[in-house]
Amino acid sequence: MFEFIEALKKLIFYNAEHEFYLKHFPSIPQHEAEMVFRPMKKSDLKAIMAIEQSAYEFPWEQGIFRDCLRVGYC
Numbered sequence: 001m002f003e004f005i006e007a008l009k010k011l012i013f014y015n016a017e018h019e020f021y022l023k024h025f026p027s028i029p030q031h032e033a034e035m036v037f038r039p040m041k042k043s044d045l046k047a048i049m050a051i052e053q054s055a056y057e058f059p060w061e062q063g064i065f066r067d068c069l070r071v072g073y074c
Contacts, residue, residue: 039067039074 039047045065052059068074 040069042066042069 045062048065049059049062052065
């Protein structure tokens with residue numbers, strides 16, 4: 001059952017943020033309202049750490065993200 005759900009998630013994609021911007025800001029070009037997510041890469045760590053530091057009072061350390069990548073979490 002779990003495999004079925006994971007396969008289904010790959011087929012269904014709903015970008016709520018995209019829909020929000022199209023609904024509330026119809027004058028902006030559609031491509032500017034799109035946001036695409038991709039798996040995290042090692043080369044993203046510097047940017048991720050900047051976001052983490054600015055977003056949380058007690059941010060994760062870089063080693064946590066590195067460990068996530070090492071074991072296959074993206």
